[in-house]
Amino acid sequence: MKWSEFSIHTTEEALEPVCNILHEAGASGVVIEDPKDLVKEWGDRFGEIYQLSPDDYPEEGVMIKAYFPVNSFLAETVDEIKESIKGLLDYDIDLGHHKIQLIEVDEEEWATAWKKYYKPIKVSSSITITPTWEEYQPSEGEMIIELDPGMAFGTGTHPTTVLCIQALDKLIQGGEEVIDVGTGSGVLSIAAAKLGAKKVMALDLDYVAVESAQLNVKLNDVQDVVSVKENNLLEGIEGTCDIVVANILAEVIVRFVQDAAAILKPNGAFITSGIIKRKKEDVRQALIDGGFTIEEVVEMEDWVAFVARRG
Numbered sequence: 001m002k003w004s005e006f007s008i009h010t011t012e013e014a015l016e017p018v019c020n021i022l023h024e025a026g027a028s029g030v031v032i033e034d035p036k037d038l039v040k041e042w043g044d045r046f047g048e049i050y051q052l053s054p055d056d057y058p059e060e061g062v063m064i065k066a067y068f069p070v071n072s073f074l075a076e077t078v079d080e081i082k083e084s085i086k087g088l089l090d091y092d093i094d095l096g097h098h099k100i101q102l103i104e105v106d107e108e109e110w111a112t113a114w115k116k117y118y119k120p121i122k123v124s125s126s127i128t129i130t131p132t133w134e135e136y137q138p139s140e141g142e143m144i145i146e147l148d149p150g151m152a153f154g155t156g157t158h159p160t161t162v163l164c165i166q167a168l169d170k171l172i173q174g175g176e177e178v179i180d181v182g183t184g185s186g187v188l189s190i191a192a193a194k195l196g197a198k199k200v201m202a203l204d205l206d207y208v209a210v211e212s213a214q215l216n217v218k219l220n221d222v223q224d225v226v227s228v229k230e231n232n233l234l235e236g237i238e239g240t241c242d243i244v245v246a247n248i249l250a251e252v253i254v255r256f257v258q259d260a261a262a263i264l265k266p267n268g269a270f271i272t273s274g275i276i277k278r279k280k281e282d283v284r285q286a287l288i289d290g291g292f293t294i295e296e297v298v299e300m301e302d303w304v305a306f307v308a309r310r311g
């Protein structure tokens, strides 16, 4: 079968919204080529050094490739994608020069393409994420999250996700109730459950993410702790919790700071990630205006995460 490869060279900041647009347009697989992966320390527990070829990567920014079946709707789909990507400029998202290319490829070329970039990776002192197709023997005390992100965001290796998992690892002592807003593949909810949370609610607006999270929750055998639900941010969610974690873009976070404050117990923690450095002050201000005290600010590559406490 013939497939069309849609590729766009853009910025780190635009990565997540562009991936969402591609998924929503029905992409049957999205590959991200980020030059930072070349300098990352990938695990080599079995003496296997993961060979990533610089030829596969752009020198700066990220290359996002999405695959669509070649059919009569293709031209419209591509036009819609281009329009939606242009629309991100209205949200002040830097697209870089966003050069777009469309080529035809064979099925075999893409079916396994993205898997070569995705390897077991230790993301916090106790958690290692491994793709479902990799053999991995954990050492004593090491917790494993097995993931098949499918079409949802959340391989677990993106800096914004890693910052959230590290914060969860520090905050969860056991028995907490956690809400994960924008769960994607479910990775943060699974991490929270494995770290000892008593109850986790995983929310996402996108049904593709909800399905992927449900699958991964079962795969990791945490379905008794984690419930997954299609929901817009915290709208209509009742009760209280100890931790809200959200790895969503800065402009979305500032929209629901008040709702997070309302649902958190006194002294509860709000972990927010997905914030590109130049929007750090907007989120800091929104957190302070929402009555939070900022406990920790952590950065990785171009990204920032806050751990804030409700008063």
Ligand SMILES: C[S@@+](CC[C@H](N)C(=O)[O-])C[C@H]1O[C@@H](n2cnc3c(N)ncnc32)[C@H](O)[C@@H]1O
Pocket: 016, 020, 152, 153, 154, 155, 156, 158, 160, 161, 164, 181, 182, 183, 184, 185, 186, 187, 188, 203, 204, 205, 206, 209, 231, 232, 233, 247, 248, 249, 252, 274
């Ligand atoms: C950057 S991904 C994070 C995925 C995962 N939590 C992680 O850390 O890797 C953001 C997720 O938020 C979801 N999202 C965006 N806007 C949302 C909204 N208004 N309500 C719920 N989820 C939303 C997207 O569908 C996407 O799955």
